[in-house]
Amino acid sequence: MNAESAEPARRRLTRAEAKARTRALLLDAAARVFARKGFTGASVEEIAEAAGFSIGALYSNFGSKEALFLELLADRQTDRIAEAAQMLECHPSGTGEAAAELGRLLIDVADKDTDFAPLQAEFWLYAVRNPEVLETMAANLRTPRRALQQVISTSLAQQDAPAEVSAEAVATVVAALFTGLVRQRRIDPASVPEELFGDALKWLFAGINASGAAPSGTE
Amino acid sequence: MNAESAEPARRRLTRAEAKARTRALLLDAAARVFARKGFTGASVEEIAEAAGFSIGALYSNFGSKEALFLELLADRQTDRIAEAAQMLECHPSGTGEAAAELGRLLIDVADKDTDFAPLQAEFWLYAVRNPEVLETMAANLRTPRRALQQVISTSLAQQDAPAEVSAEAVATVVAALFTGLVRQRRIDPASVPEELFGDALKWLFAGINASGAAPSGTE
DNA sequence: GTCTATAGTGGGATAGAC
DNA sequence: GTCTATCCCACTATAGAC
Known part of the structure; x- marks a missing residue:
């Protein structure tokens, strides 16, 4: 949309790609931690660390611990x-x-x-x-x-x-x-x-x- | 054991009876609250209140929230x-x-x-x-x-x-x-x-x- | 001696500044 | 994305009431 004319020629990752990647890593980590500690028992710090990010990074991608959990609930229902x-x-x-x-x-x-x-x-x-x-x-x-x-x-x-x-x-x-x-x-x-x-x-x-x-x- | 010579002639409830009753009430309340909030989500305050006692009463009957939960786990398995x-x-x-x-x-x-x-x-x-x-x-x-x-x-x-x-x-x-x-x-x-x-x-x-x-x- | 009241400690969730 | 401050709550401990 805006005139950021110097089009980034995919040096490594597009910003959108990077963000999507962090989200995916956070979701994977969240699935593991929620399974092992439960929803209330899981700490956002542990989830963030397991994904290799900081707490703030988690909160910049998801509104809350609950939002993160609900995203898993809705999407990751790969029912066996x-x-x-x-x-x-x-x-x-x-x-x-x-x-x-x-x-x-x-x-x-x-x-x-x-x-x-x-x-x-x-x-x-x-x-x-x-x-x-x-x-x-x-x-x-x-x-x-x-x-x-x-x-x-x-x-x-x-x-x-x-x-x-x-x-x-x-x-x-x-x-x-x-x-x-x-x-x-x-x-x-x-x-x-x-x-x-x-x-x-x-x-x-x-x-x-x-x-x-x-x-x-x-x- | 000790020489408490003035034998209490069951005015209303024996101390042991009263204690057992408190324990039972706390266990009932704990079952309800744990079911509704989960183990980590349940607060000892809510359990104590639901039973009509204070937090201290709970801790004088059970060593910890976990001990209370484990007692339920072991005893109250009235499997249908x-x-x-x-x-x-x-x-x-x-x-x-x-x-x-x-x-x-x-x-x-x-x-x-x-x-x-x-x-x-x-x-x-x-x-x-x-x-x-x-x-x-x-x-x-x-x-x-x-x-x-x-x-x-x-x-x-x-x-x-x-x-x-x-x-x-x-x-x-x-x-x-x-x-x-x-x-x-x-x-x-x-x-x-x-x-x-x-x-x-x-x-x-x-x-x-x-x-x-x-x-x-x-x- | 059994329950209540209360205040202190530590950890985690969240929001806002950088 | 990171760092920092704040608030909330589980749990403990202690002192007093019955």
């Missing part, structure tokens, strides 16, 4: 549920291959990506305590779930599933099961073996096909 | 999973009555007892971040799960479930599903209708009976 959907897309939902893949995903999320589940829990607690972001949170969860729902929908159609069973309901169940198992594995890994998620899905889909609306006799 | 176990004990696991009961429980925990899930999430986060209490937490979760496992075990025996399916695994799945659905319902109630938990269990148990170790054909 979407990965489960992709896996189910490649493998038939009742087979050993699919079970193995899903087991690997569960272990990966629960054991390797140690910051994921705690950060997600922080998001959840914040949303529950601050109704104004409830809808944002719900929308973020809906997006990956829709991918899962899509896969399940075709999967149900291929099999002889009764028509009353909605793919949306099944997708919700699968997602809830996944997060629940990840959570439990962090507390007591022995109680959640690698193959449990795959087994549970095997049972679930078999049961959907077998039982229709009314369960066919008690025994 | 145990209630699900009792319900399944009365009703056959695949019937409409059981489903209705379980749906009611889900709604009760998710919608009515608004402090339960957040407090549980706080416990989980604290355990994940403080490995020294991980085992305490695991033990607390194991106790109600064992009750659930017991019920499921007899339920599986009554039905024609294959022997390879362990009641422990199924109990873990049921518990994970329950907490996952409660969590999801707090964010997006429409996505978790009342009957979903019961339906999911119906599918699950039907699938366990239908499929043995190897899924009997893909279609």
Whole structure:
């Protein structure tokens, strides 16, 4: 806009690029620190230092600690549920291959990506305590779930599933099961073996096909 | 021990009784405040006020805010999973009555007892971040799960479930599903209708009976 | 001896000057 | 982006009330 005629020929980084880079570094650092210390427990000093900047730099990029957190909540919802959907897309939902893949995903999320589940829990607690972001949170969860729902929908159609069973309901169940198992594995890994998620899905889909609306006799 | 010869003949409350009552009131208040504000977000002043005491009273009963929280973590783990176990004990696991009961429980925990899930999430986060209490937490979760496992075990025996399916695994799945659905319902109630938990269990148990170790054909 | 009142210490969030 | 000042709050300690 203004007549800064000496056009900077990309010496190293454009100002906008530099600013975007700092923001990204701060967001990464914030994700780590929030996951490890919690929203209130995290100090902006620690976040700034982890990113390699000063507190003032953080406040020049984000209005407040809360604003920084909310930006993470809104944007960085790389829900791993979407990965489960992709896996189910490649493998038939009742087979050993699919079970193995899903087991690997569960272990990966629960054991390797140690910051994921705690950060997600922080998001959840914040949303529950601050109704104004409830809808944002719900929308973020809906997006990956829709991918899962899509896969399940075709999967149900291929099999002889009764028509009353909605793919949306099944997708919700699968997602809830996944997060629940990840959570439990962090507390007591022995109680959640690698193959449990795959087994549970095997049972679930078999049961959907077998039982229709009314369960066919008690025994 | 000491020669306080004038034995106090229970005017109103024994000192020990009074102290126990104060402690109990403080613990109740702490549970509420921790659920609503989180561990670090909660102030001891708010907890003391909520209980009707002063800060000093709190510190004369508990060494620190953390000690108060840890006492809750260790003792007040009235896991609602145990209630699900009792319900399944009365009703056959695949019937409409059981489903209705379980749906009611889900709604009760998710919608009515608004402090339960957040407090549980706080416990989980604290355990994940403080490995020294991980085992305490695991033990607390194991106790109600064992009750659930017991019920499921007899339920599986009554039905024609294959022997390879362990009641422990199924109990873990049921518990994970329950907490996952409660969590999801707090964010997006429409996505978790009342009957979903019961339906999911119906599918699950039907699938366990239908499929043995190897899924009997893909279609 | 059990609870209350209060003031002091230290650390962190935030805003404004450079 | 950095530095500095200010305010707020958790926690401690001490002294007094019942």
